[in-house]
Amino acid sequence: MIEYENLALANKPYLNEFREAFNDVLKRGWFILGTHVQSFEKKFAAFVGSRACVGVASGLDALTLSLRAYRFGRGSEVIVPSNTYIATILSIVENGLRPVLVEPDPATCNIDPTRIEDAVTSKTCAIMVVHLYGKPCDMDPIMEIAQRKGLRVIEDCAQSHGALYRGRQTGTFGDAGAFSFYPTKNLGGLGDGGAVTTNDPVFEATIRKTRNYGSEKKYHSEVLGVNSRLDELQAAFLEVKLQHLHEITAHKRSLAELYLRNLKSDFRLPAVHKDYVDVYHIFNVRHPRRDALRDHLTRGGIGTEIHYPVPPHRQTAMKGICDQGSYPISDDIHSTTLSLPISLCHTPDDVLKVIERMNAF
Numbered sequence: 001m002i003e004y005e006n007l008a009l010a011n012k013p014y015l016n017e018f019r020e021a022f023n024d025v026l027k028r029g030w031f032i033l034g035t036h037v038q039s040f041e042k043k044f045a046a047f048v049g050s051r052a053c054v055g056v057a058s059g060l061d062a063l064t065l066s067l068r069a070y071r072f073g074r075g076s077e078v079i080v081p082s083n084t085y086i087a088t089i090l091s092i093v094e095n096g097l098r099p100v101l102v103e104p105d106p107a108t109c110n111i112d113p114t115r116i117e118d119a120v121t122s123k124t125c126a127i128m129v130v131h132l133y134g135k136p137c138d139m140d141p142i143m144e145i146a147q148r149k150g151l152r153v154i155e156d157c158a159q160s161h162g163a164l165y166r167g168r169q170t171g172t173f174g175d176a177g178a179f180s181f182y183p184t185k186n187l188g189g190l191g192d193g194g195a196v197t198t199n200d201p202v203f204e205a206t207i208r209k210t211r212n213y214g215s216e217k218k219y220h221s222e223v224l225g226v227n228s229r230l231d232e233l234q235a236a237f238l239e240v241k242l243q244h245l246h247e248i249t250a251h252k253r254s255l256a257e258l259y260l261r262n263l264k265s266d267f268r269l270p271a272v273h274k275d276y277v278d279v280y281h282i283f284n285v286r287h288p289r290r291d292a293l294r295d296h297l298t299r300g301g302i303g304t305e306i307h308y309p310v311p312p313h314r315q316t317a318m319k320g321i322c323d324q325g326s327y328p329i330s331d332d333i334h335s336t337t338l339s340l341p342i343s344l345c346h347t348p349d350d351v352l353k354v355i356e357r358m359n360a361f
């Protein structure tokens, strides 16, 4: 059996380092916003190449607090890809803003820059790009439109830790980068966690206060805040994991290379382009008979996932919010996409077995 993911195995190489980190936190006896959060924030900002990083409780909170920091007027519109994970859209709705869905480029599955301008109205305040599956969006034309139209850009980097667009990391292009450290992500903790990256000191200060009841100084509330802190323990584990992120990424990229080289041409494979360094959070293939393909792999003892089975505009929760338009490209991706095993726990041999079974379909 080749599982889609096994987090016990994927974290096994780091057990001793995790134990040391755990012991250090226990010994210090300081569990919220301590030295590990501070040093992880510094290291992650340096890794990404942004001026600052603020740890928060989850990827969803990183997105929600980033939008909240700008205090956009109620009902303002945020442009977002029609095929994103629901969290991106929830962060918009949570702030009393209106998601405006824009179709992806079918080749990359990322927001199509040529479709953005038509979606801009006098109410548009921001573009939320999503570097889906670990592949960066085409940021140059997106930033050009944003600058020309005076729009904020928030990057959903939950799947793209370390991905590069024209040599620069995701999370450094827009006003803010929102990261998730959910256990399955490329940089995954042993629980929930998230972070916001930014080059803007004023924005950074706002997020720092907002995540902790609105106070920078204890018991002095300057803004209306929430409780959304990155745990000291998770920060300590993430410091361990961050040191190994290059290996994790290199491993996933080498497995992707095997798939790309050896899968037969019946499958639509992720686009490869010299301007993009894809970190393959997810390796998705597309096939018109996706469900039959998935059954065929299951019968061969191979676990797969679907990212995602239901597009945002067809979600029950989105009735009356963004269920009006028609999004055929998003519908097509959702009905044909299949995610293949590509974890640190998989060996090249596992992937060759998946390829063999795939090519027999």
Ligand SMILES: *Cc1c(COP(=O)(O)O)cnc(C)c1O
Binding pocket: 058, 059, 060, 061, 084, 085, 087, 088, 130, 156, 158, 159, 180, 181, 182, 192, 193, 194
């Ligand atoms: C995982 C994910 C999120 C949410 O992150 P959490 O840490 O689970 O809140 C947001 N956007 C995308 C694209 C994701 O994959």
